[in-house]
Amino acid sequence: MGEEVLLFGVWASPFSCRVEIALKLKGVQYKYLEEDLDNKSPLLLKYNPIHGKVPILVHNGKPILESDVILEYIDETWPGYPILPKDPHERAIARFWAKFIDDKCTPALRKACWGGENGREKAVEEASELLKFIEEELKEKRFFGGESIGLVDIIANVIGFWLGVFEEGSGVELLTRDKFPKLCNWVDEYVSSSIIKENLPPRDKLVPFLRNRFGSANASK
Structure with a gap:
């Protein structure tokens, strides 16, 4: 072309x-x-x-x-692999959850892990409540998009990969298998996909980078 x-x-x-x-x-x-x-x-x-x-x-x-x-x-x-569902109602639902993750979950996860000690317990509780909604939406599906990765799965990469890095860097534990078994299974499926795995940044480099970036910001408050 x-x-x-x-x-x-x-x-x-x-x-x-x-x-x-x-x-x-x-x-x-x-x-x-x-x-x-x-x-x-x-x-x-x-x-x-x-x-x-x-x-x-x-x-x-x-x-x-x-x-x-x-x-x-x-x-x-571009034609080929469908990122959004074809059905209008399913597309609307996918857009809703994508926006929910971006507008609600991502800031809450960042605050729970990197917001500093003051108010951390409440921040962790609020982030956990939001993750419960995501867990319930996943239901028994392999991916949010069903049997294949779709819009919500791609948007949820902040949960699928970055949250684990946040937890490792900050020492905060949020996504545990006893509390969120479906989400944890989804994470395993997600990061095992070859397309996802090949495009994730190196974890051993990302953990100290984010610890330095966010930890330093909190220390200066």
Whole structure:
């Protein structure tokens, strides 16, 4: 097709990782450009002057911003592997849970693990309550998308991989098999998938990186 697909990302970002997974599932060829958010490139600021954040997908010179928007764009633009369900009601449900994870769960998990000792017990309790909703939605399915990885699974990579890194780096325990057996089984299935496994950052590098980043931020408060 002669099309150009660029992805601006950060190796440690679950949001960048989502987009890479979607592109790989679709079989789309792309060029990855690693960004330093402490020293943002002129191209990043050109394509996302509003927020200056990653990920940014650039398709034939046209930028698409925000990981959830990018995932839907990828699904609508390239045929093949379905990321969202075809049924309108199921698509709406998937969008709801994707938004729930991004707007509610991700900030709560980060706060529970990296929010500091003050108020940690309450933060852990609140995060656990949110994880219960995710556990119940999974039901008896292999993936949130059924028998294959879909939108909610990709969005939930923050639970499937990054939460374990948060826990290891902070010493907080949230996702235990006795409390969340279905979610733990899903995590095992998710990270065992070859597409997922091949696109996750190295854990031994990510743990100290996040400990330094978030731990230092809390120490300075």
